[in-house]
Amino acid sequence: MVTDLFRTLGDTTRAKILYSLQKNELCVKDLAELTGISQSGISHQLSYLRKLKFVKARKDGNTAFYSLRYK
Secondary structure: OHHHHHHHHHOHHHHHHHHHOOOOOEOHHHHHHHHOOOHHHHHHHHHHHHHOOOEEEEEEOOEEEEEEOOO
């Protein structure tokens, strides 16, 4: 688990996503705009972060909003 933490935080894209989610829950479009990363890139990284239980998702209609699982 410790190696997963360091691997996750060592990746610039994932670190940007986690930093962006510190205060607000955000959708993929918002995260893409804030980080300058494509929506597909954000989705890929969010999938990885959800698998490791760093983030959680909440659906509102067709939009998923992501937030940190642990604050």
